[in-house]
Amino acid sequence: MKREWRLSFLFIISVLALLTFWNYQNRVYDWDMPGYMGCMYTSEFPNSPDKVRILTYEEIKKEAPAEHYTDIIGIKQWDIPRQYFVKNTQSFIEQLPYFQIKVGYILVITLFYKLGFTAPMAVLFTSLISYFFSGILLFYILKLLFPKKYWLAVLLTIATMLLPPMTYMSRVSTPDMFIFQFMLIFMIGLIKKWNKWGMFALLFGITFIRPDYITFTLTYIMSVFFFHYFREKKIDISFIAQGIVLLAMYLAIIKFYHYPGWKDLFYDTFIDRRPIISTHPIDVSLKDYLSIIYIKIIYFKKVTLSLAIMIGVIFWRSKDAWVRIISVLFLVNVYIKFFFFPQSAALRFFFPFIFPVFIMMLYVLSKKYNDLKLGKIT
Template sequence: MKLKWGLSFLFFIIGLSFLTFSCYQNRVYDWDMPGYLGSVYSWEFPDDAKKVHEKVYADIENEASKIEFDDILHYNHANEVFYADYKAFGEQLPYYKIKIGFNAAVYVLYKLGFSGPHSVLLVNIFSYFICGLLMFYILKLLFPKNYFIAPLLSLFVFWFPPVRDLAQNPTPDMFVFLFLMLFIISLIQKKSELLQFVFLLCCVLIRPDYILFAMSFLFAVFVFKYCKENRKIDYSLIIQGLSIAIIYVAIIKYYNYPGWKDVFYDSFIYRRPIISAQKAEFTFQIYWDLIVFKLINFKRITLFSLILLSCTFYLSKDTWLRVLAVLFFSNIFMKFLFFPQGGTLRFFIAFVILLFIVFLYALSKKYNGFQLRKIP
């Protein structure tokens, strides 16, 4: 058995290494990179915004191709203003500075000697490789007697273009996915609630918008335990929720984050060149019309997620397993309501994969007898 699993892992690691190298070779220098570099360089030069601005664009120009660098500068009018005016550039940095977990990882690589742009991209390249290992580990747990499913299915998932996009683009999405994978493993392996809380907190530190997921999970556990334990209240879950909320508010306040309304306005209505010069004002009707329009591009994720949810309910009558499936499914659409970028799968693919893992768990439990611990 050990020999077969050893050969299985060898085949997998060769394939994953090839995919990881391919992601590195096809890394993308896009218009998000200046924001994250500016955030990190602000730690180096906290009192010299002009130097931060100059260094950001000089370092990207040294590494990116001419086409990529021109695309960063001329992606829209706002980007042209950011390049020309360091004050306008500085005003949009709070959108990026709040992702302190990602910026901290970039900063560590930068201090180890990597260039700034490389540091941003390598965080995701390393995360991609580790996530691949974790996926193999999960499938080995779920199908302990099948030596082919773990490597083949893991490689298929990480070959999938939206997953590779997470690794190739300078955003925190691949890094936060790493902690989501650790989180789902902690559920499967019956780890302590404290460890699960730590992983949830890491997700919020990397991308504060993941507070929706953290809070919805804690609420689901609270209700589940309350119903199962003769109406007893678990105050530890309340403390966890309050702790995450306090940390979230502290990050938002410290970095003067404009807020969801500003992010939505700049992302979907009009990218303001100078944020302080124009208020982010729009009506609910504009928001609703945009949601309905974006749903057209969301049909693939909607269909696939519904299939996974339905199959999970069909395969398992385990209440807690169904709660997890509904949790991941609902977070896909909660995220869409706040950021309806339906055609960009990287914003939702992590939750889809978690839902896929729950489905595989239900499948393994039905046919292999593998048991998921219910919350006591």
């Protein structure tokens, strides 16, 4: 069996390399790229905002296909904000806090830039290499779940890596693919029964990379805290300390980078993108919010149905309270994310929470063939 696993691993490595190259050939220079490049250049030229803006768009123009670049700078009549970003330094710089808070991600793309990649490629390469490593991590998870079914691990890995959300995340300049691999490591930690401090280190890294994942990291700690309390009938203060540290880091990042806030993000994304943030005060009423949620949730029905099926299978096949809690944790975080940022047309925002539910379903089904048990965090 070891020989079969070695051969299957070599085969997966080859397939992942080909798929990564395929995604590289279909890479997308999108309008998130100027934001992340601007963050990178700001750290290099902190006192030269004009240079940051000019350099950002000049470097993209050198590499991006013409149709991608015109989409970034906005040549259509209604693309006024993008036209401002490319020409007006104040407009461009005021957008950067939306991107700067993803500190860990910015550090990684900056590292690749310092290693010799062009600025646009440093951003894109981060997604591409994350895609490759995500495939390896997924294959490892499937090996843990189905130790005697190497062919199943191979097929599921390839099928997953060909899913549209996966290929799309690997091609664009966003941290979604990068954070996805850390969510897979989180699943490995659960399966391998890492202790609470090992899991905390991972949660710290996830929050540092994407502070908006604070809802996930805190709800996980709360889940473990209450599970431990009801099982042991005592309070483990270390979980409280972990939550305080994560929350403190989140608040420090938000304050340091002068993050505009959730209402500003919601307004700029779903109501009206402001060319210059500081000159346009916002007002988001409850009616505005609910009307947008109503429209967006209609287009979320396929996700809801898929999650309902997977959760149904998990509850049907497993009576383990911890398994159910973890599964519901991911389910809840899908909808926390949705109600804070209801971009239902972009599955990449929710996929890092949806896919772990699928893994939990596979774990439950694997118990039919293996004596595998999900350990509680101790």
